[in-house]
Amino acid sequence: MxxxxxxxxxxxxDVGFGSFAAGAAPGILDLLRHFxxxxxxxxxxxxxxxxxxxxxxxxxYRVFGVDVSTAMIRLARKRVPEGKFVRxxxxxxxxxxxxxxxxxxxxxxxxxxxxxxxxxxxxFCRVITALRPGGVxxxxxxxxxxxxxxxxxxxxxxxTDWAVLVEKQAxxxxxxxxxxxxxxxxxxxxxxxxxxxxxxxxHDRAEIxxxxxQAGFRARVLHGYGKQHNLPGRVGFLAVKPxx
Numbered sequence: 001m002x003x004x005x006x007x008x009x010x011x012x013x014d015v016g017f018g019s020f021a022a023g024a025a026p027g028i029l030d031l032l033r034h035f036x037x038x039x040x041x042x043x044x045x046x047x048x049x050x051x052x053x054x055x056x057x058x059x060x061y062r063v064f065g066v067d068v069s070t071a072m073i074r075l076a077r078k079r080v081p082e083g084k085f086v087r088x089x090x091x092x093x094x095x096x097x098x099x100x101x102x103x104x105x106x107x108x109x110x111x112x113x114x115x116x117x118x119x120x121x122x123x124f125c126r127v128i129t130a131l132r133p134g135g136v137x138x139x140x141x142x143x144x145x146x147x148x149x150x151x152x153x154x155x156x157x158x159x160t161d162w163a164v165l166v167e168k169q170a171x172x173x174x175x176x177x178x179x180x181x182x183x184x185x186x187x188x189x190x191x192x193x194x195x196x197x198x199x200x201x202x203h204d205r206a207e208i209x210x211x212x213x214q215a216g217f218r219a220r221v222l223h224g225y226g227k228q229h230n231l232p233g234r235v236g237f238l239a240v241k242p243x244x
Contacts, residue, residue: 004110005069008185008194012162014049014075020231021048021104025055027226028138031238032100035136040099043130045090045139046107050076053083066093068110091119095130103139104225106234109177109200120203124215128241137217137239138225144202146233147172150179161186175202205235212239 005013032038042056047065049072056063063083067073073087086093090107108120127137147170155166167180179198184191205221212219222236223229230236 004196004198005067005072006194006196007071008162008192009164009181009183009196010049010069010071010075011185012159012164012183014051016157016159016162016164018049018051020228021051022055023228024104024225025052027224027228028052028102028104029055029059030226031138032136035240036134037099037136040132041096043095043098043101045101045103046105046110047076047085048072048105050079050083050085052102052104053080053085057082061099064096064098066090091123095126097132098130099132099135101127101131101135101137101139105140106142106200108139109142109202111199111201120208121211121214124211124217124239128215128217131241133241133243135241137212137241138222138237140222140230140234140236141203141205141208142177142200142234144172144175144204146170147175147177147202149233150177163191175204176200177202205237208235208237212237216242218242 039060041062041064044053044063044065047053047067053063053065053076057080065076065083065085066088068089070087073085076085150168151170153168157164163184165182168177170177177200181196181198183194209219217239219237219239222238
């Protein structure tokens with residue numbers, strides 16, 4: 001898979017687009033505690049710059065974070081030195097025994113060599129194997145409706161020392177969404193330009209629920225995490241490993 005989230009885009013994402021993870025954190029903590037997960041190891045798939053991992057560590061959990069971006073892992077380690085972080089695809093990383101697994105913010109949509117419905121089935125089977133009985137799996141995905149909403153659109157956002165332009169193209173029949181992301185980051189008196197293409201496969205909630213059931217989970221849809229509602233075109237899931 002082509003490198004995503006290089007150094008400059010990671011900086012832009014961290015300072016300008018971290019509000020969803022921060023807003024979702026209290027609601028996810030409430031879900032964990034509701035299901036008796038008040039301590040232990042939490043695996044954070046697609047951990048990004050460590051925003052959610054930092055909240056977990058402050059709340060008494062241990063964290064194992066996984067991300068494909070070298071720059072994201074570097075920042076996560078700096079932000080949460082007590083955590084363990086590895087640069088690896090979430091589709092192939094070895095998952096240690098744990099109390100919970102999370103994947104917040106479209107992590108499961110990004111295409112990789114292991115992607116496809118079979119890839120998600122394999123991931124769900126690996127997650128339920130790693131979880132202790134009663135453990136929980138909390139995640140969200142972008143749905144096919146996002147292709148209709150974003151196709152052919154552009155957005156531009158700027159901060160004090162950065163700006164980013166995103167162009168979106170979708171293939172609704174194949175449930176694929178491509179985002180061309182052009183970033184500008186100020187370094188001294190000049191701006192450095194970067195460009196990335198992010199390719200996402202969009203997943204239908206009914207298919208996700210079926211795959212979770214096949215893996216052995218009891219699951220339900222989440223419309224948000226506490227006061228943090230899902231972003232448009234996204235849906236969340238809470239899956240529990242049964243106590244046998």
